[in-house]
Amino acid sequence: MQIYPIQPSFTAGDCFALAAQPGCRFSIAIYQQRNDEALTSVSGIVVSDMKGVTATLIDGKYVFQSSGNNSPVPFDQDWGWPTISMKPHAPALESGAYVVVAYEVSANGEPLSDLGRRCSTQQPVFGWPPDSDNMALVIARPRTPAAPIAYIVPTATYHAYNATGGGCYYRDPIHRTSPALKVSLRRPGGGLGALLGEPADPYDPRSPRQQFTHWDAKFIRWLRAENMACDFYTDLDLHCATDLDLANYKCMLSVGHHEYWSQEMRDHVARFIAGGGNLAVFSGNTCFRPIDFGVQGQGDAKEMNRLSESWPDFNESDLIGLSYGYGGGKFGIWRRLRGGWIQRKRGPTGFKVEQERHWVFAGTGLKNGQTFGAEDRLAGYEVDGVPPISNGFNTLARTPQLVGWDIGGVGALGVFQPESVGNAKQGLVFNCGTTDWARVLSDPDARSHAVVAQITRNVLRNFLGHGADSASWQDASLDEIVAHTDAGDSVLDVQQDTAAADTP
Incomplete structure (x- = not known):
């Protein structure tokens, strides 16, 4: 099933609104892009409001039912799907890239797909097709700036x-669409689950x-x-x-x-x-x-x-x-x-390379x-x-x-x-x-x-x-650059690695 966020970002600790495909019974899991290629399960959700969606708690998990008919909507219009206002159930959510996964379930909350079974047991998932068709990207802004x-x-x-809905800014030979001048931001595919040609x-x-x-x-x-x-x-x-x-x-x-x-x-x-x-x-x-x-x-x-x-x-x-x-x-x-x-x-x-002594190339071993x-x-x-x-x-x-x-x-x-x-x-x-x-x-x-x-x-x-x-590094030698490097830096910050560079 498909989903999309009403806005692509939200402030950490606040709620965001997610639109869900009409006529579906489903549950939701929240993942984050962390250190691994696979996405990491981070939390359940807290629901604050619903429009066109009902919810039942089964064994501590929400089972949602979205209303309406899944009629086709053009790519340049607001799809107007039923919405859930929610936030990750985490005491201190960090700013980052989060992925909402919606997976269909039976009336008693049992997942109907392998993706759903992985989500329900908090196993890692991957953000590429076909699993990404069930995903939406949401970015958590910091409540106050915390990083440089x-x-x-x-x-x-x-x-x-994103050609979801039958069009985008490009000719799509696979789906036979022509270039358009306007696209909706309120449709699936804003970073994950897009239709691409x-x-x-x-x-x-x-x-x-x-x-x-x-x-x-x-x-x-x-x-x-x-x-x-x-x-x-x-x-x-x-x-x-x-x-x-x-x-x-x-x-x-x-x-x-x-x-x-x-x-x-x-x-x-x-x-x-x-x-x-x-x-x-x-x-x-x-x-x-x-x-x-x-x-x-x-x-x-x-x-x-x-x-x-x-x-x-x-x-x-x-x-x-x-x-x-x-x-x-x-x-x-x-x-x-x-x-x-x-x-x-x-x-x-x-x-x-044209300027081997520039600070950008420090520690690479590259030569002109x-x-x-x-x-x-x-x-x-x-x-x-x-x-x-x-x-x-x-x-x-x-x-x-x-x-x-x-x-x-x-x-x-x-x-x-x-x-x-x-x-x-x-x-x-x-x-x-x-x-x-x-x-x-x-x-x-x-x-x-x-x-x-x-x-x-x-x-x-x-x-x-x-x-x-x-400016001082522009014409500095590698030895001079090393001398300016902070104590405690990793060896990779200062060592030459000639083996890593391609030959001319």
């Missing part, structure tokens, strides 16, 4: 690719690309393993700026495929950087397409409108340094007569002219590049010309400082320029895993103030 990093979950991008990722086919599990879950697991605490928010929180004040944070994280941004999102991030905040972009195709949620301030967003194909003159590069408009993408090709997607794989493409990430296909499936007229982006590494890719530019990785107006506190932007960073970061068997992890660690440590000042 604000992690923004790209729910707008999830909905942009695009090729699977040949380098991680278990989870669809435009889903939370494919990118964000991987990065969150790495952050938790590194003990890097984050407060979690969504695009809508960044847009409204009522529950999120970026001034409370040292660093904002943008991960995976953070493609769709509103002007308000851009404005809030620009002010954050101008005030001394740092933006870490471990995403590709970032901020490339403009949207509007149709809300101002503390709004009740129900839909999302695509405003144009891209920002004028790819001017998102003025904020983040790079643009997909100067990079490239490598996609599958649909051939109806052959019954599916073909040419999904891409050639081995990585980044060639050396390429890392090629055998892992680190560059792709979408890559961002530098504007042809210099905007001040400090390119630390770049891809070869992306011949045969969409656009066919050159991808880049580096550090950027947006133009300031006499503000000495101006922050920095690190941009890795590729969607697949999180995939390699989470794969210990990837050849470039150690290098990618070390670069990520360097960026976040520096942006949180735990490393030497970036």
